[in-house]
Amino acid sequence: MNALELKSVTKHYRDFTLDSIDLALPSGAILGLVGENGAGKTTTIKLILDMLRRDGGTITLFGRDARESYPLAREDVGVMLDEVGFSACLTARNIARIMRGIFRNWDDAAFAALLGRLNVPENKAFKELSLGMKKKLGLAAALAHRPKLLLLDEPMSGLDPIARDEVLELFSDFTRDEEHAILISSHIVSDLEKLCDYIAFLHRGRLLLCEEKDRLHEEYGIVRCSLDELRALPEGAVLGRRTTPYGAEALMRRGDVPAGLAVGAVDIEQLFIFMAKEEA
């Protein structure tokens, strides 16, 4: 079963449209939502959470309409938004006391263990914590009620490399359970490449692709060639291009590359940049 499914989800603003987004996140998987700032990542997550009214489409959580199952379905969802949202005066201990009165499955022992694992102090006010500590506290709170689905908006921004590694490990542990799934948005593509099973590209409100990460590596490649060779490539086969004084690079499906041209591997970041620039 899909933990999360979006079909033709649309949201119009005066100067921006999130245009007919289709996403499916199977249980046991991690889907990375990649996009530049303002691409629509946060809007997508807020639509899933029904914080924004969608203008079209459907969203299901564990097979049930997200709007109809709200707010009970949130018992199974852990969320961390870009801004964590705890009151500045609250300590981790206060937060545990509050959450015990909100979540049916809140687990104090699990919360304490997560705080210990992430080195978050229990008695320091939220305002006294560094940005990284705030994020880690938000993450511990998102996990301590034993959710099945995590929705994470830019969870790694502001974290130092060691903290990022700790958090990535935590996510990997979480998805060891086949019922668990994560939707994670970020513009730090290298982290998503390490972690995700599926990758979705959002660019200016449009979904450029949503594929298994391994298939992206298998399917796409970069052709390094001369400008003349670039011009000779079949129309429509070039999905992105970059020209320099020394030659050209073209993003192509491996199957579309003419014989005689060498194809190099492409990483997810390059893939996104090529595709986004071609769309611009």
Add this chain to the structure above:
Amino acid sequence: MKKTGLLIKDFFLLAKYCRSFLLIIAIFLGVSVVGSQSDYYTVFPCLLVGLMPATLLSYDEREKWDVYAQTLPVSRAQFVGEKYLMGALCLAGFLVLQLLVSFLSGAVRSGADLAALLLVDLALGLLAPAVMLPFFFRFGVEKGRILLFAMTGLMTLGLLALTRAPLGALMLRLPSPKLLTAVAVPGIVALYALSCLLSIRLYRDREL
């Protein structure tokens, strides 16, 4: 569904952010029963208590708790209802305290004194949030405050224009305090409940 966590959170905030409010209320309460015959010392702390839910909501907005709360298994109706409940609890706590102090000091001598005190407090402590909160829930605290001031100003002008009378003359036309209290207070309690329903409706449609 549980929502005691929302109340607990607001009690934490009350204890940590609103200490000066509580101190002012305590001082005024003390002065009202020992030192002064002026109603100002009774009325003002009650108005401060009435501002508590709006104050807590403004902290929520500033710290993005209002957005975070919508990621929790808490409906918007529960989020709004909790603020109204918090307002009522604050007022109830204040009333108990005021009655206690009044009895101990002998300021309340008869049943009529007691009823008048209770009714006036209830009316004052509920009227302000009943009027303010729907604006704040619909437009946010900052924008809502501006709209509230604008609306209050326009209503005052409209009322004066309608009666074509100066304020003093208008006050003389009001019914006796007893009658006013007997009629107005149940009305204000009903208004508080209606205001809560309106706020729920308005907040349900708001994008966060």
